[in-house]
Amino acid sequence: MSRYIIFIFLALVTFACASKDNKPNADTASAKPAIDGAKIFKQNCELCHGADGKLGANGSKDLTVSELDLNERIAMVTKGKGVMMAFENILSLSEIKAVAEYSITLKK
Ligand code: HEC
Known part of the structure; x- marks a missing residue:
C-alpha cells in the first residue's frame, strides 16, 4: 500500500513540475509579437x-x-x-x- 502512495506522490510531483515548465513557455510564446x-x-x-x-x-x-x-x-x-x-x-x-x-x- 505504501508503495502505491509513493508512486502516486511521485506522479503528482512529476505532473506538477511538468505543468509548471509548460506555463512560462506558453507565456513567452504569446508575448512575442507575431511575425508578419x-x-x-x-x-x-x-x-x-x-x-x-x-x-x-x-x-x-x-x-x-x-x-x-x-x-x-x-x-x-x-x-x-x-x-x-x-x-x-x-x-x-x-x-x-x-x-x-x-x-x-x-x-x-
Ligand atoms: C536589391 C533588389 C532586391 C531586393 C531588395 C530583394 N530582391 Fe529578391 N531578387 C532580386 C534579384 C536581382 C533576383 C534574381 C537573382 C538572380 O537570379 O541572379 C531576385 C530573386 C529572388 C528570388 C528567386 C526567384 C527565382 O525564381 O529565381 C526570390 C524568391 C526572391 N528574390 C525573394 C526576395 C525576398 C523575399 C526579398 C525580401 C526579403 C527580396 N527578394 C528582396 C533582387 C532583390
Whole structure:
C-alpha cells in the first residue's frame, strides 16, 4: 500500500513540475509579437520585387512565376544572389521564413 502512495506522490510531483515548465513557455510564446511576413516583404523586398512581386526592378525575378519551393526561397533570402543582397544579417531566421512563406502566396 505504501508503495502505491509513493508512486502516486511521485506522479503528482512529476505532473506538477511538468505543468509548471509548460506555463512560462506558453507565456513567452504569446508575448512575442507575431511575425508578419507581408510587413517584412513591404519593408525589405518591395523595392525590387514590387508589392505584387512582379515589378522586376534591378533585374529581380517575377515572384508570381517563381518555381522555387519554400526551402529554396529561404536559402535565396538568407544568402542572396547577384543584385539581391543576403538578408542573414538583416532579418532573423523566423522573419526570413515568414517572408519566404509570404512570397509563395504571391504566386498566381
Ligand atoms: C536589391 C533588389 C532586391 C531586393 C531588395 C530583394 N530582391 Fe529578391 N531578387 C532580386 C534579384 C536581382 C533576383 C534574381 C537573382 C538572380 O537570379 O541572379 C531576385 C530573386 C529572388 C528570388 C528567386 C526567384 C527565382 O525564381 O529565381 C526570390 C524568391 C526572391 N528574390 C525573394 C526576395 C525576398 C523575399 C526579398 C525580401 C526579403 C527580396 N527578394 C528582396 C533582387 C532583390
